[in-house]
Amino acid sequence: MASGLESLEQNPPDDFVEAELIEPRSGSEPIPFNAPSVVGEEFYHIADAIHRGQLSGDGHYTHLCEVWLQEKTGAGKALLTHSCTAALEMAAILCDLQPGDEVIMPSFTFVSTANAVVMRGAVPVFVDIEENSLNICPQKTREAITDKTKAIFVVHYAGVIADMPAFKAIADEHNLYLVEDAAQALGSTLNGQQAGSFGDLATFSFHETKNVISGEGGALLINNPHMQDRAEIIREKGTNRSQFFRGQVDKYTWVEIGSSYLPGELIAAFLYGQLTRESEIYQQRLAIWKEYDRALTPLVKPLEIQTPHSPTGHDHNGHMYYLLMPTLEMRQAFINSMKQQNITTPFHYIPLHSSPAGERLGRANGSMDVTNRVSDTLVRLPVFYSLKDQSSVIDAIKWALDSSAAN
Template identity: 50%
Template structure:
């Protein structure tokens, strides 16, 4: 009998999603900025601790708003990792800016803060911190760099909802933070996102951009007597149906993430012997880099081994997938941006990283089945070759693993 399929990801309903959607329809407002939009925004402001949040139709939209709010223009340079989704770069390229790609750390797979200052030029406008797998970038170091060079700090916290770092939630350190509620994330609404405005000076204009460049919010508050076009903007609002679904998810967010953390810990426990034997690498765990268990990955020996492992798991009805192709050597990345240096860790990690299934309805038995299949793959292999790790690559860059794991935040 063929075993049941374990998908890589599975959208889920966990609370009052359908009930709230019905409420939204009955309220008479489903076009956006209604009761559930306001509830979601209030939840984000209270739970994350940010002065203002605006619900948008995607994290891509939040990033585009961020680029508009800091007045990114032609020729500006935006420092970011190459190991990220295309939206991180697209949002700034659309405003005429040049993405400057910097290598990542081998422990967190986040932008390497020690390489940033060498990439700064007189054209540099901002740094984008991408919190990979819901784990924090070195935010204190990034804040210090931005202060010294008078740069904006933007957080691409698409994967990082409810990850706490240094007593604050990710997404609230920079001038602006961007969240995703895409169906692959911990908290979902199909397509959706939020812009967190942490710099109070940007709040009023953010509301204008959000409302298609009009002063509608000021008009509704009675601050102005005319409702008119005053700035650039676009249609960033999600519908109330989306917001209603999302609010039900936000109500259960802590329990969803707690369950995912249990799955993450179980994967780590079951696969640790393979790491001990030098067959794979697992996510580095330490207290400085808390996470929300957005994803669980392993690093294989090379791209060939990863391809074979994907096929092996697929034959056992288990879906596992690789992740980003580096932006700096993609066709658009070569045309619109530039790399600062060779980015050896990015190249190494992107060829070897494999994401294993993690989703809300997954059980501990599912994790055991996936881990067993991974172990079976390595037991069956005759090769005893040692994994060439991303830490080895970092060493070639004159960075010891001890320095990498313990650098100041």
């Protein structure tokens, strides 16, 4: 008969965790934070675009991408741009921002959200984000409204859609334009509704760090029907060239301010290759996201490290997995321990309200406590389509947590 100890060894209880010796990852290939996802189809479409003979913008592949985006999101109209930055600049022109107008936005965002506004002479008014979603807070937005407020630029951080029903109500009540900076959110939904379909306008990024990419690239989605014709003109250097090509006018001329915001056909062809495989890319990233969550949540909870939170009704696109460490020092120790193991785990946005340009060109409204804390403590983990060795990243994280806890 087996002794008590032997029987315990043969039949460990369900919650039994064998003590493991955690070793640092060593002598292995570096694991980057991001690697551009190339799925294969891009090459065929690029060759086809060359064969078709148009390399400038607004051709066959630009239209295919735009139709894809319209069908995916249900947005009124989609226009491809050469970046999300360009789409944000177009959005600022379409909102008719004038010198002195105010635009409410999070401080915890990329510089392009604010630059687009400042380039029209308007003032970004920064408000704090929410603890859980890390998205701009509707109540603090409401408190920041003045008689100069013209628009709200909402950011869907990490692909988690902000509280758009609340923002829509605020915008309607105060007659403000609502713009979604959905750079990271292609494919995310809120109560079944796609990112990019809530605001008057929305912007996507196809930069190589995003889920679906074209190196550099972006799109403007126009849900407000009054802005659609003007958007085409602004993207075509302020001319009515698109109408001319459709045979709606017999010559084209300068009718508005504008710039060259459209990408060439080779970029559009690459992007179309990616869009045709979007659901596979989405599934792959989501699987990586879920595996981090499954493996790390039980480990980090006792250390008071926060993991991403997706509120009810939100289905995100697996764009980003992050940890919020208890302190800046712990974040730095973690990043260093991961670097020691050849794995890059970067932090993210530096708050705009306290940056040199933000202090000069914008203003903060109310406390920025959450923004400051998140900026100091957030660290991002590798998530990309071709990530093969996720278990080795997870083991490295265990060692990094163990060694930072020991220090």
